[in-house]
Amino acid sequence: MPGTYVRCAVxxxxxxxxxxxxxxxxxxxxxxxxxxxxxxxxxAGGPESPTGDAASGREAGS
Incomplete structure (x- = not known):
């Protein structure tokens, strides 16, 4: 039924x-x-990536 689910992006x-x-x-x-x-x-390699600076707790450029 429409509106009751979404599809996984992966x-x-x-x-x-x-x-x-x-x-x-x-x-x-x-x-x-x-x-x-x-x-x-x-x-994606973006800020949500577990290997990116956001995950390490470091600020970008430090």
């Missing part, structure tokens, strides 16, 4: 809205689980 699987737990505010994407969210963050 897997394409349906995520019922009541089960949505992983969302990127920056990319406006939904993720099925933590693994999918981490995978997308690593691919």
């Amino acid at each position: 897997t394409g699987e349906r995520i019922p809205l009541e089960d949505l737990r992983y969302w990127s505010f920056e990319r406006q994407e939904a993720y099925l689980n933590a693994r999918a969210a981490t995978r997308r963050a690593a691919e």
Whole structure:
């Protein structure tokens, strides 16, 4: 039924809205689980990436 789910940005699987737990505010994407969210963050290489400066607690340029 339309409006009751979103699709995972990585897997394409349906995520019922009541089960949505992983969302990127920056990319406006939904993720099925933590693994999918981490995978997308690593691919994007952005500030949400677990390997970026934001994850290490260091400020950019320091």
